[in-house]
Amino acid sequence: MLEQIYYDxxxxxxxxxxxxxxxxxxxxxDIQTEYRYLxxxxxxxxxxxxxxxxxxxxxxxxxxxxxxxxxxxKYIIKICDGTACHVRKSIPILERLYSELxxxxxxxxxxxxxxxLETVSCLGACGLAPVLTVNDKVYxxxxxxxxxxxxxxxxxx
Amino acid sequence: xxxxxxxxxxxxxxxxxGSTILDAAHIAGVKIPTLCFLKEINExxxxxxxxxxxxxxxNLVAACVHPINEGMExxxxxxxxxxxxxxxxxxxxxxxxxxxxxxxxxxKCELQELCQELGVExxxxxxxxxPEYELDESAAHMIRDNNKxxxxxxxxxxxxxxxxxxxxxxxxxxxxxxxxxxxDMGLGDTSCVSCGQCIVACPTGALYEKDxxxxxxxxxxxxxxxxxxxxxxxxxAALGEEFGYPMGTDxxxxxxxxxxxxxxxxxxxxxFSADLTIIEEAHEFLGRVQNGGVLPLMTSCSxxxxxxxxxxxxxxxxxxxxxxxxxxxxxxxxKTYYAEKMGLDPKDIVCVSVMPCTAKKFEIDRDDQxxxxxxxxxxxxxxxxxxxxxxxxxxxxxxxxxxxxxxxLGESTGAGVIFGATGGVMExxxxxxxxxxxxxxxxxxxxxxxxxxxxxxxxxYNVAGMDxxxxxxxxxxxxxxxxDKVRAGExxxxxxxxxxxxxxxxxxxxxxxxHAEVRNYVxxxxxxxxxxxxxxxxxxxxxxxxxxxxxxxxxxxxxxxxGERAHHILHTTYVKRSIN
Numbered sequence: 001m002l003e004q005i006y007y008d009x010x011x012x013x014x015x016x017x018x019x020x021x022x023x024x025x026x027x028x029x030d031i032q033t034e035y036r037y038l039x040x041x042x043x044x045x046x047x048x049x050x051x052x053x054x055x056x057x058x059x060x061x062x063x064x065x066x067x068x069x070x071x072x073x074k075y076i077i078k079i080c081d082g083t084a085c086h087v088r089k090s091i092p093i094l095e096r097l098y099s100e101l102x103x104x105x106x107x108x109x110x111x112x113x114x115x116x117l118e119t120v121s122c123l124g125a126c127g128l129a130p131v132l133t134v135n136d137k138v139y140x141x142x143x144x145x146x147x148x149x150x151x152x153x154x155x156x157x
Numbered sequence: 158x159x160x161x162x163x164x165x166x167x168x169x170x171x172x173x174x175g176s177t178i179l180d181a182a183h184i185a186g187v188k189i190p191t192l193c194f195l196k197e198i199n200e201x202x203x204x205x206x207x208x209x210x211x212x213x214x215x216n217l218v219a220a221c222v223h224p225i226n227e228g229m230e231x232x233x234x235x236x237x238x239x240x241x242x243x244x245x246x247x248x249x250x251x252x253x254x255x256x257x258x259x260x261x262x263x264x265k266c267e268l269q270e271l272c273q274e275l276g277v278e279x280x281x282x283x284x285x286x287x288p289e290y291e292l293d294e295s296a297a298h299m300i301r302d303n304n305k306x307x308x309x310x311x312x313x314x315x316x317x318x319x320x321x322x323x324x325x326x327x328x329x330x331x332x333x334x335x336x337x338x339x340x341d342m343g344l345g346d347t348s349c350v351s352c353g354q355c356i357v358a359c360p361t362g363a364l365y366e367k368d369x370x371x372x373x374x375x376x377x378x379x380x381x382x383x384x385x386x387x388x389x390x391x392x393x394a395a396l397g398e399e400f401g402y403p404m405g406t407d408x409x410x411x412x413x414x415x416x417x418x419x420x421x422x423x424x425x426x427x428x429f430s431a432d433l434t435i436i437e438e439a440h441e442f443l444g445r446v447q448n449g450g451v452l453p454l455m456t457s458c459s460x461x462x463x464x465x466x467x468x469x470x471x472x473x474x475x476x477x478x479x480x481x482x483x484x485x486x487x488x489x490x491x492k493t494y495y496a497e498k499m500g501l502d503p504k505d506i507v508c509v510s511v512m513p514c515t516a517k518k519f520e521i522d523r524d525d526q527x528x529x530x531x532x533x534x535x536x537x538x539x540x541x542x543x544x545x546x547x548x549x550x551x552x553x554x555x556x557x558x559x560x561x562x563x564x565x566l567g568e569s570t571g572a573g574v575i576f577g578a579t580g581g582v583m584e585x586x587x588x589x590x591x592x593x594x595x596x597x598x599x600x601x602x603x604x605x606x607x608x609x610x611x612x613x614x615x616x617x618y619n620v621a622g623m624d625x626x627x628x629x630x631x632x633x634x635x636x637x638x639x640x641d642k643v644r645a646g647e648x649x650x651x652x653x654x655x656x657x658x659x660x661x662x663x664x665x666x667x668x669x670x671x672h673a674e675v676r677n678y679v680x681x682x683x684x685x686x687x688x689x690x691x692x693x694x695x696x697x698x699x700x701x702x703x704x705x706x707x708x709x710x711x712x713x714x715x716x717x718x719x720g721e722r723a724h725h726i727l728h729t730t731y732v733k734r735s736i737n
Binding site for chain 1: 317324326328339347
């Protein structure tokens with residue numbers, strides 16, 4: 001069980017969309033926006049409130065890559081590895097960030113909960129390739145060194 | 158209904174408007190192969206086995222979901238279609254665990270059959286990454302092997318639509334998709350009710366019951382054990398299908414003979430304890446009516462239904478009859494009365510049941526099911542497991558003579574045998590309750606209103622001046638409708654029979670699997686039920702309270718129905734469970 005305040009927040013979000021089955025996705029999106037992840041207890045709670053079977057709610061939440069049951073860091077870095085970014089060398093940037101942050105394909109978030117590193121298939125900014133985003137702010141034409149510098153800046157901030 | 162005219166493979170076909178191409182082809186006697194399709198349950202056009210060519214259409218269309226319209230011209234078996242279907246199968250096989258020789262479903266697997274029919278020559282045509290899944294063995298009754306799963310969704314559709322349980326679904330997406338429960342819980346940790354309807358819906362060997370046939374053989378081989386067996390009523394109506402008999406053949410005599418040849422010390426019959434259940438349950442019912450007890454009284458024979466009620470209606474448990482199920486009553490009597498009669502220590506008796514049911518495996522481990530201080534029933538196997546055992550031991554089923562069951566726990570009446578069909582318990586109870594209330598012999602023992610395979614049946618009988626309102630439901634989505642009314646205080650029934658599986662035990666989760674192509678167009682439930690009703694009709698004694706062995710059991714041992722000793726041995730308690 002989470003603290004009551006989480007359920008109160010969930011109630012507020014459910015009320016803003018209406019407790020209808022069709023509102024499942026927008027509701028859990030808002031919860032994820034609020035907490036930067038989707039606490040599994042809240043998915044169960046929302047399912048119950050909307051009259052959706054837990055197994056079905058879980059099917060929906062795992063269908064979309066965007067939903068995460070793991071708590072994410074303060075800064076969510078998304079490196080684009082779509083075709084354009086890939087051919088313009090996005091992988092060396094990813095590798096530099098892995099080593100800079102001590103992360104790997106299996107471990108996406110730093111111990112201090114500062115950074116989460118993810119790859120995405122396309123950010124729709126191919127003209128700026130290779131590109132990454134930090135909490136939805138776009139950083140164009142990146143290089144491994146620029147990425148290192150960015151991490152230092154964020155740590156200092 | 159309005160008809161439309163179409164052409165299938167050049168032949169003129171007239172079919173009702175709104176039919177799918179698949180239904181129209183069925184009317185015309187043209188077979189279109191299917192795999193994910195289960196009529197009225199899983200109609201999602203996902204597997205692409207049923208693709209056909211429609212003149213003027215840009216792409217191949219899925220016959221199972223595509224409606225016909227006037228003048229449509231359809232081709233079902235061109236070489237391009239066969240090639241397309243074969244390619245689909247090869248793609249399915251690319252991630253399928255192809256160890257067919259040791260697969261429990263080999264020979265009855267719909268995927269294997271299609272591969273043979275369509276001439277798949279190389280099962281490794283497409284090589285690539287293949288996922289590996291651990292078996293889910295967490296449930297008491299079954300195993301999920303996702304390495305054999307083809308993601309057809311037949312199990313998830315049955316679980317949700319037919320049973321209103323919905324504890325399984327597709328998790329993740331694309332190549333990573335697998336069928337599992339919320340938060341990847343093991344099935345045993347969910348509110349799965351163990352009904353096994355997913356197993357009989359599965360086209361492959363991905364879902365199967367936990368097999369206890371080796372435990373049976375080990376018990377028989379142990380000379381210090383007295384091993385007795387009890388087959389449920391509906392086993393005799395379906396076992397024959399495993400040995401080539403037409404659906405609906407009653408193989409009661411051969412069933413007894415086969416069990417004897419397997420080596421059981423005594424071959425008894427659950428029909429006996431079905432009669433016993435009626436005595437106790439009718440007594441409980443009359444007691445509740447006369448003393449203002451909680452109504453409606455609801456039957457407790459079906460362990461899938463009981464588990465469902467405990468998970469989903471924990472506030473309504475007081476409606477449940479406290480009677481143990483016939484399986485458990487049998488074991489309880491065997492290890493008390495019969496043990497005493499035979500001078501046996503109950504610890505040395507191994508009680509084996511053969512059930513149409515997977516939830517019975519869960520039931521034997523329930524609390525408060527140990528009248529003699531040891532479990533009432535030790536091993537519960539399904540009809541399918543019995544068939545496997547018969548084959549393994551080289552018993553030629555078809556050449557067996559018809560043999561009777563042993564006394565005293567093998568005697569039964571027509572009322573006991575109809576327990577296996579939806580409405581059967583109600584009818585058996587009515588036969589006894591009406592005669593008890595009126596003190597007169599029934600002119601006609603058949604209560605047609607509660608027969609048939611409709612999901613919910615209602616009837617009102619005037620008995621000794623009182624209107625007795627009854628309801629019968631089978632399949633848990635139907636049970637849910639009744640329970641919602643009961644919970645809302647809108648149900649004025651006195652007595653309700655509920656069976657977890659649609660159609661009752663004849664269509665239980667432990668019964669022989671029926672190919673979807675048969676199941677889609679034949680009412681398996683009605684055909685198997687007829688075997689039981691015919692069995693009943695042929696019997697001289699058709700009322701539970703006239704079962705001489707049951708009467709003797711009360712005289713010699715139990716005392717009065719519902720009395721202290723009967724209560725201790727034949728009744729049980731229930732627990733509140735949560736929804737997971």
